[in-house]
Amino acid sequence: MAAACALTAAAVLLPLAQAAPGGSGASSLVREPARMAVAPQTPADTCENPEASLRPNGLDGSAIQRIRAAGHLVAGVDQNSFKWGYRNPAGELDGFDIALVKAIAKDIFGEDGKVIYRAIPTSQRISALKDGTVDIVVRTMTVNCKRLEEVAFSTAYFEAGQQVLAPKGSTITGYDASLKGRRICTAAGSTAESALAAQSYGAVPVSVSNQLDCLVRLQLGEVDGIITDNALAAGQAAQDPSVALVGSPFTKEFYGVAMNKDAGDLVRRVNKVLEDYRAGGGNSPWMKAYRDHLEPVLPGVGGPPVPKYRD
Structure with missing residues (x-):
């Protein structure tokens, strides 16, 4: 049984296939470039209101214009977290985080399919943003003060511990x-x-x-x-x-969409998407994604966290 488990996991952990440069911008998968793992992070929860993000708007700034010119949104995701970012039985990327990526890309481009996914390890989420490998990271990434020193976050889209x-x-x-x-x-x-x-x-x-x-x-x-x-x-x-x-959860943590610190217009745009994503109560896109992906394994969640904003 242990050997079978190991073989199954090894198949899941294969890197995503490399997309051809200059492609049409249709949804595709690309291989993550090899990098050294970053040093472990230390707790730093001394800043005030780390979950507070820039107020939403739909204006196009330099980051949005660059993404549109490229023809696709490049998203750092997981392919190994069941129900969050994983390969479904059809071999396609699926999950709660993937649904959010698709909503962000559709808002920017006005149509589906304009996403390139890059599978990135937990330890490389920040470096992938800082070196421009990805435009956003949607990968069960907790907002905290230490990370805010290096990247920007959207408002919280999920609470965990x-x-x-x-x-x-x-x-x-x-x-x-x-x-x-x-x-x-x-x-x-x-x-x-x-x-x-x-x-x-x-x-x-x-x-x-x-x-x-x-x-x-x-x-x-x-x-x-x-x-x-x-x-x-x-x-x-x-x-x-x-x-x-x-036991019980021993922390309270909030997941956010991570972006480059210089991409303020993209942060505001993602927050606008999240406002729409949460709207509608039990019929909201957020609740639909929760029911489709998470409710069977994580029942009892009543809705998304209330967003916090700063100017």
């Missing part, structure tokens, strides 16, 4: 002293990695490139537990019924 995922029957009871001496896996560059570095409870940290790598290692018996966003962990538990969330 860090929690422990462990095999059913494990003696691990949550983010507490039961972690002592246990091998605990996190994704490099994630807020989970930062949290474990700040308070390990005697755990032995194991860092990997992507969240799915943690699940594979857990299945193979190479680690004893995982710390990740409970929204992601719920998808992993749905993939493997032998694991479960334990």
